[in-house]
Amino acid sequence: MNTILKNPLGGNLKDAQIKKIEGFVRGFKLSSLTYKRIMQLLHEEMNSGLSKTTNHMADIKMFPTFVRSLPDGTEKGKYLALDLGGTNFRVLMVELNGKDVDIQSKTYLIPQRIMLGTGTQLFDHIADCICKFVNTHDIMGEKLPLGFTFSFPCKQEGLATARLSKWTKGFRCEGVVGEDLCILLHEALKRKGNIDVEVVAIINDAVGTLMSTAHSDRNCEIGLILGTGCNACYMENLEHVGLWDGEIRNPKQVIVNTEWGAFGDNGCLDFIRTEYDRELDTFSINPGKQILEKMISGMYMGEIVRLVLERLTMEGLLFSGVDRECELFVRGRFYTKYVSEIESDHDEFFRNTKQALDELGLEGYSSEDCKIVKYVCTLISARAAFLSAAGLATLINKINKPNMTIAVDGSLYRFHPRFHNLMCLKMKELVRPGLKFQLQLSHDGSGKGAALVAAVATRLRDSKEISVDC
Numbered sequence: 001m002n003t004i005l006k007n008p009l010g011g012n013l014k015d016a017q018i019k020k021i022e023g024f025v026r027g028f029k030l031s032s033l034t035y036k037r038i039m040q041l042l043h044e045e046m047n048s049g050l051s052k053t054t055n056h057m058a059d060i061k062m063f064p065t066f067v068r069s070l071p072d073g074t075e076k077g078k079y080l081a082l083d084l085g086g087t088n089f090r091v092l093m094v095e096l097n098g099k100d101v102d103i104q105s106k107t108y109l110i111p112q113r114i115m116l117g118t119g120t121q122l123f124d125h126i127a128d129c130i131c132k133f134v135n136t137h138d139i140m141g142e143k144l145p146l147g148f149t150f151s152f153p154c155k156q157e158g159l160a161t162a163r164l165s166k167w168t169k170g171f172r173c174e175g176v177v178g179e180d181l182c183i184l185l186h187e188a189l190k191r192k193g194n195i196d197v198e199v200v201a202i203i204n205d206a207v208g209t210l211m212s213t214a215h216s217d218r219n220c221e222i223g224l225i226l227g228t229g230c231n232a233c234y235m236e237n238l239e240h241v242g243l244w245d246g247e248i249r250n251p252k253q254v255i256v257n258t259e260w261g262a263f264g265d266n267g268c269l270d271f272i273r274t275e276y277d278r279e280l281d282t283f284s285i286n287p288g289k290q291i292l293e294k295m296i297s298g299m300y301m302g303e304i305v306r307l308v309l310e311r312l313t314m315e316g317l318l319f320s321g322v323d324r325e326c327e328l329f330v331r332g333r334f335y336t337k338y339v340s341e342i343e344s345d346h347d348e349f350f351r352n353t354k355q356a357l358d359e360l361g362l363e364g365y366s367s368e369d370c371k372i373v374k375y376v377c378t379l380i381s382a383r384a385a386f387l388s389a390a391g392l393a394t395l396i397n398k399i400n401k402p403n404m405t406i407a408v409d410g411s412l413y414r415f416h417p418r419f420h421n422l423m424c425l426k427m428k429e430l431v432r433p434g435l436k437f438q439l440q441l442s443h444d445g446s447g448k449g450a451a452l453v454a455a456v457a458t459r460l461r462d463s464k465e466i467s468v469d470c
């Protein structure tokens with residue numbers, strides 16, 4: 001057993017109680033051999049997604065993105081960027097001047113009725129936000145190139161042509177699957193009547209994150225998202241991309257958006273799924289879909305913890321005498337940010353843990369209860385970090401370059417106190433000896449990245465280099 005998972009419950013807890021608790025959480029502790037098996041399966045699934053003959057059956061779609069050139073630091077100009085990630089929607093104005101980047105941004109809420117409404121409502125809302133932003137930033141009348149970070153699985157037909165292949169995370173807007181997002185955005189802006197933009201690129205957040213870090217680090221080959229969802233992209237040689245039917249001149253490479261959150265949708269990860277993973281999936285808006293993502297990302301991690309705590313409580317192992325009306329028993333009520341906060345408690349006072357439990361309406365809990373809650377959090381976040389590490393190790397071994405930077409963005413990675421260290425620890429074990437890597441937090445990956453893709457596209461188009469297929 002990995003020592004990092006040894007978070008002794010000990011103290012005043014009785015051995016019999018500890019044993020019983022262990023019985024309910026055992027499934028989160030996976031051996032190194034299991035992680036290696038997962039890597040092998042993931043590698044096979046990725047190859048299946050890359051091949052033209054098997055892609056239609058593959059869960060991991062390995063979408064070529066049409067982004068083939070990385071920024072070279074000479075990008076200049078003012079760009080608009082949109083970032084629709086799953087939890088936040090932001091409009092940004094990004095001014096590039098060589099390595100200097102000035103970003104102004106505003107975050108807008110997407111209400112749940114819009115996330116589950118119609119496509120027209122969603123795009124009208126987006127157009128409204130753009131209008132408000134343009135008005136308050138005094139750029140009305142300037143036709144700025146726009147990069148759109150749209151972080152849902154899309155089939156790209158060009159740099160600025162992307163069709164949604166399915167909704168994920170909390171979204172399910174009618175009438176968008178299969179549609180060209182650029183057209184939907186332009187139509188919504190036309191309905192608003194008074195705003196003119198030129199969408200030059202649609203990318204996802206993993207690509208934006210890679211681009212953003214590549215701006216200052218030439219070794220950056222992989223982009224990883226650990227936010228509402230979980231996804232990764234990497235730079236691949238064109239000869240390995242069976243689906244590529246664009247031009248094949250230099251650079252003979254393209255960023256592939258793996259959409260690996262769907263790994264396991266065909267049942268191949270069933271051997272590691274716990275009863276809690278299954279229950280979470282059953283009550284999600286997309287049962288059977290995004291199986292890997294549901295074991296890792298910020299949208300789900302808190303709920304997995306809640307399901308375990310609920311089970312332990314029902315079994316009489318936690319929170320004795322708890323009021324069954326309290327919010328611990330409400331689906332979705334245990335936020336993933338609590339996991340970060342709880343794991344930041346390092347002494348017997350459990351200040352953060354108590355605050356989270358208070359917010360859930362729990363009363364009369366003991367220090368032993370706090371200890372168990374923290375233990376459950378550490379197990380579930382460690383599994384998520386180790387699964388992410390196994391995914392990255394698979395990519396690193398596949399790319400097989402001596403020194404690689406992985407750009408990472410997303411609130412889970414950013415704020416969880418141990419995620420980075422846990423990932424590095426597991427990756428050291430799983431990455432082929434001799435290959436060096438570093439995980440680099442990408443500041444404002446998706447926003448800056450979208451502007452950079454727009455800038456690179458504009459630069460290449462203006463200089464008539466035909467390296468970006470738009």
Ligand code: ADP
Nearest residue numbers: 085086087088227228298299337340410411415
């Ligand atoms: P997006 O996915 O829209 O780009 P973020 O990267 O901010 O947005 O990720 C949002 C997700 O991160 C949410 O699911 C939320 O539960 C989770 N999250 C927010 N704050 C924290 C935190 N402090 N620790 C861990 N997860 C967090």
Ligand code: MG
Nearest residue numbers: 085205227446
């Ligand atoms: Mg984001």
